[in-house]
Every structure is written in structure tokens, then in C-alpha cells.
Amino acid sequence: MLLAIDIGNTNIVFGIYEDEQCxxxxxxxxxQLKTADEYEVIFRSLLSAGKICRTEISGIILSSVVPTLLHPFREMLSGLFEKASINxxxxxxxxxxxxxxxxxFEIGTDLVANATAAYQKYGNNTMVIDFGTALTFTTIGNNSEILGVAIAPGLRTAVGALAGKTAQLPQxxxxxxxxxxxxNTIHAIQSGIIFGYTGLVDSIVDRTETEMNKTLTIVATGGLSAVMVPLSKKVEIVEPMLTLDGLMQINSFL
Known part of the structure; x- marks a missing residue:
């Protein structure tokens, strides 16, 4: 079995793969303040509750956009899974x-994992939209090249900034x-963020397709993709586990 871990700025997502299935x-x-010992307690508890035997995990693949957590996780994983290879x-x-x-050196490892999974599933001329702490658009062109990325503040990041910088607007x-x-105030903020970001998403896709003179396959992932996709005119596919799937596939090439 393979343990795939994606350390993001807001959440750490991890999953167990067996025969390429999560x-x-x-x-x-x-x-970022938790120690290796504290993360070990969490992982040990969750794996136990999920009835996953640690000795059956033969490989681990980890992606992180939080550099300060690399050392604690290296220490934690080496102690908790003594026989597993770690990539x-x-x-x-x-x-x-x-x-x-x-x-x-200019692209996040999570975006590379997203692109790997999307390319393996959908081929060239594919865009991955990740609704995370940041809202990212990663485009794969011809010849399997990651052509570039567009980045905007994520929806929750925008709401947090709005609430934090204003005296009367709530989370x-x-x-x-x-x-x-x-x-009312809540519906007003929801309108501005949800419908505003829907327009942002569709506009970025339109501009990218125009610049490339291609019709792209659009794949959404991330925590808020389920909220946003029904409102978008451009997003076709939702892949909630895309990043972990990409990590699993990356591990197979190492």
C-alpha cells in the first residue's frame, strides 16, 4: 500500500492507495507549530481508526508547499513507517x-501533482483549476508541457481578508x-464572492483558450470545487482526489 500526503497551507490531505485505488x-x-510527535499521534490515531495496518504501507510520497513542515514530517514518517520508502x-x-x-523552481509541487494526474487522465490541452487557499489555473498544452499558471486568492482567503480588514463584515x-x-450582509458577501469568482473562473478559461486558440478540457479540484462548478459555464469535470491521484502516479515513475 502507498501513503500519499499533500501538505497545503490550510489543510493536510492524505490517503492510502492499493492497486492504484484510494x-x-x-x-x-x-x-506549522505542531511537532513531529504531535503529527505522529494524529496519523497513528486516524490510521488505526481506519483499520489500516502501518506495516502494510510499503511506500510514501509527499508533496508540500509549507517548507517548515518538511523536517517534522520526515522525522515523523521515518519513525512511524520504519520499513517504507519515502519519496x-x-x-x-x-x-x-x-x-x-x-x-x-517556479511552480508548486501540488500543481505538478495536479498536472500529472490530469494529463494521465485527459491528455494534452487540459487546465486544472484548484479551489484551495489560492485559486490556481494550471494549463497543459501540446507535447505534455505545463505552459503556465494563473493564481488568485482563494475564496476563503478572500472572505477572511474581507472580514479581517473591515469593522462590520463577518466571516x-x-x-x-x-x-x-x-x-442582507451575508447574502451580499456570498453574492460578491461566489458569483464574482464564477466570473473570474470563466474569464480566465476564456482568455486562455483564446490565447492558445484551443478548446481546453477543464478539470476542477479542491475543497470548494463542488460549490463553484455548478455555477460555471466552462468547468466540465470535478476530481476531488486529483492531487493525491497525481502523487500516486508520480510515485510510480520514481
Whole structure:
């Protein structure tokens, strides 16, 4: 069995793969202050509750956009899975992947994992939209090349900034409001964020397709993809486990 781990700025997502299928997955909050011992307690508890035997895990693949957690996780994983081989997604391994990374030190490892999975499933001329802490658009062109990325603040990041920088606007639950004409403060913020970001998403896709003179396959992933995709005119496919699937596939090339 393979343990795939994606350390993001907001959440750490990890899952167990057997025969290239994810059989269990978990999501916990990212905390840069936690020690290796504290993360070990969490992993040990969740794996036990999921009835996953640690000795059956033969490989581990990890991607992280939080550099300060690399050492604690290396220490934790080495102690918890003594017999498992551990691979870290870094620019050093990109030349072994089916996608070509034109700027290896300028792209997040999670985006490389997304692109790897999307390319394996959907081929060239594919865009991955990841609705995470940042809203990212990763485009794969002809010849399996990652052509570039567009980045905007994620939806929750935008709401947090709005609430943090204003005296009277609250944190809200991100869901489509009944009308674009917000009749109260919560609906007004939901309208601006949800419908505003829908326009942002469709506009970035339109501009990318125009610049490339190609029709792209659009794949959405990330925590809020299920909220946003029904509103978009451009997004076709939702892949909630795309990043972990990509990590699993990357591990197979190492």
C-alpha cells in the first residue's frame, strides 16, 4: 500500500492507495507549530481508526508547499513507517514525469501533482483549476508541457481578508445566495464572492483558450470545487482526489 500526503497551507490531505485505488483518505488542519510527535499521534490515531495496518504501507510520497513542515514530517514518517520508502516531490524528480515542467523552481509541487494526474487522465490541452487557499489555473498544452499558471486568492482567503480588514463584515459560509441582489450582509458577501469568482473562473478559461486558440478540457479540484462548478459555464469535470491521484502516479515513475 502507498501513503500519499499533500501538505497545503490550510489543510493536510492524505490517503492510502492499493492497486492504484484510494481506499481511505483524511483531511486535517495544517499547523506549522505542531511537532513531529504531535503529527505522529494524529496519523497513528486516524490510521488505526481506519483499520489500516502501518506495516502494510510499503511506500510514501509527499508533496508540500509549507517548507517548515518538511523536517517534522520526515522525522515523523521515518519513525512511524520504519520499513517504507519515502519519496518527496521536488524539482529533482520532474525529468522522470510524463509532463514537462518548463519552470521547475517556479511552480508548486501540488500543481505538478495536479498536472500529472490530469494529463494521465485527459491528455494534452487540459487546465486544472484548484479551489484551495489560492485559486490556481494550471494549463497543459501540446507535447505534455505545463505552459503556465494563473493564481488568485482563494475564496476563503478572500472572505477572511474581507472580514479581517473591515469593522462590520463577518466571516460567512460559502454557498450560493438566493439572488445576486443580496438583501442582507451575508447574502451580499456570498453574492460578491461566489458569483464574482464564477466570473473570474470563466474569464480566465476564456482568455486562455483564446490565447492558445484551443478548446481546453477543464478539470476542477479542491475543497470548494463542488460549490463553484455548478455555477460555471466552462468547468466540465470535478476530481476531488486529483492531487493525491497525481502523487500516486508520480510515485510510480520514481
Amino acid at each position: 481506499i481511505s483518505d483524511w483531511r486535517i488542519q495544517t499547523d 518527496f516531490v521536488t524539482p529533482d524528480i520532474y525529468d522522470k514525469l510524463p509532463v514537462k515542467v518548463l519552470n521547475p 460567512i459560509h460559502l454557498a450560493p445566495p438566493p439572488s445576486v441582489l443580496g438583501e
